[in-house]
Amino acid sequence: MDFLTVLQVLDSTVRLAIPLLLACLAGLYSERAGIFDIGLEGKMLAAAFFAGAIAAVSGNVWVGLLAGIGASLALSVVHGVASITFRGNQLISGVAINMLAAGVTVLIAQDWFKQGGRTPSLTEDGRFQPLEWPMAIGPKDAEETGQRLSELITEASIPQQIYSELLSGHSIIVYLAILAVPLSAWVLYGTRFGLRLRAVGENPASVDTAGISVVRLRYTAVLICGVLCGIAGAYLATALQAGFIKDMTAGRGFIALAALIFAKWRPWSALWACLLFGLLQAIAVRFQSIEVGDFVIPVQLMEALPYILTVVILAGFVGRAVPPRAGGEPYVKER
């Protein structure tokens, strides 16, 4: 395996980690405020569909992104009403949202496009295009010199290879998602809102006593979660792939949930966890089987590894993951 192959795997690691990261941060806000959200998957799926569909109809990816965020927000409101206003079971609500999204997306896709539950393939303006950084080797250079892009990169120096292959050439959402990590860390640990958000997930009664509305804080957190899931879903349909296909989230919402636990509900750790799970996905996509000596690691093991790691972490054998204390419990004011 040469250096360039490693770079390419890392490059697709970043691509695959981004939807995980956005969904993971989404879950982070919600769960830090004490609202469990196993509906990340459904919200991403709904957002992926509406982003893909509206981008295809309007031909503008930004309109698609807004539609995706809108769809995800709508489901967030359902989750909020069920778990905050009506104090219902947050886990059951999450299950319902996942199933609702899985059904509704195909139903509407079939009604609108009649292509068996997918949206039409997106053309240039319907997708997020890669951003070429200055001095990076990109498709333009390939056109000018008449050589193939892969050849140009192979000939380049190692720093240039890293710069062109790994850092440059991602869509804007990739960079925004990575910026969201320090931003979230600052919001959570550096602002008054973040302090209150964390408090409402640990001890809502104390927040209430301080005269701050628990309901409002929790709705805010759930809505932030909706926006981030919306961007994650839109990224799937308009950047990672060119259009929506049935069940395209393929468990990413749950891997994000796993990453969130892995990261112990902290933003920076979330980035590393998502990159790790992204790497596993990238390896599973690129290599069908990996030989270690005489032993062949089956591709199924690579697919299952994020889930297995999460169970190990949850079991507390490698550093214990303690969720926010008031997570999952509806807040009832004393009367």
Add this chain to the structure above:
Amino acid sequence: MSKMPMWADAILVPLISLFLAALLSALVILGIGENPIEAFQLMVDGALKRSAGWGYTLYYATNYIFTGLAVAVAFHARLFNIGGEGQAMIGGVGVALVCLYIPWPHWSLAIIGASAGAALFGAAWALIPAYLQAKRGSHIVITTIMFNYIAFSVLGYLLVEILRPAGAMDPASANFPEATHLPNFHDMFAPEGSRMFRGAPANVTFFLALAACVFVWLLIWRTRLGYDIRSFGLSETAAKYAGSSPLRITVIAMLISGALAGMMSVNTTLGESERLILNSTEGAGFVGIAVALMGRNHPIGILLAALLFGFLNQGGAELALWTNIPRELIVVIQALVILFTGALDNLVRMPLEALFLNLRKKKETV
């Protein structure tokens, strides 16, 4: 203070929730430009007016009885077993191993062996999440979700690398021997030469599911263990005080739950496909959540809810066949039922409780 009479809690609340879900589903059908009344008639025609339709309805209902009971038993111990899907998949592996490697002389013995295999494997798949919940406090919802995905990978690996016969292309085990094939409803009930139930997959496992309903009723309401499970579900501290061990109750409740979910694969793997295939569960593990919520965790309620969802599933298949409405409509209906009977329960309950309270006050003042 009881705010509502028992009958309202057991019957009125689920019915109103169901009505709300049906209303929204009708709006969805209208939204995609179809007529909900015609659609409903088509579902009834396809699922209930022909014996073959009944054969499919009862086949699906059999799956949902098992998964619904599985969720309910765990619910009684206040454990949310979302892993029925994975437990059923691994239960299927148990069925396949038992049927492929033991030469059964007759189906009546094979079904006993297959049930034992399915229950054992399903229970084993629930054991680790149960143990981790009880011993290490790992949230059982998360671990069972993870175990669903792990189960899918395990099943894929077994089918591709180990159980697939040499030369076969699709990821599936070899066919089970002739002697293990279960009699279906056509074999059992159709008079000589009649076409009744022909081609429908409902089979003798349906009666196994009915027996499971009786078993769960006896277990939960007529045994000491059931009492322990229920008291643990109502108050963990009280149960601890009364001397029952949380570890023991959690593990036993989840083992029974996993065994029931696993036994679903007797119906799908031995009864229908007669070999182990990749996607035999078809989301039945998740439908079990809707069934248990709708059936109020009681075997009679679960039986009725399973029949309802069996009807919906078969009716939905008919709709997909004859109209432009895809099968996913049924997933939407299931989701709405889970939402209204599970998460938005208070939406229905709060106004009803207020209503009954008012009625009682009036009576007292008169």
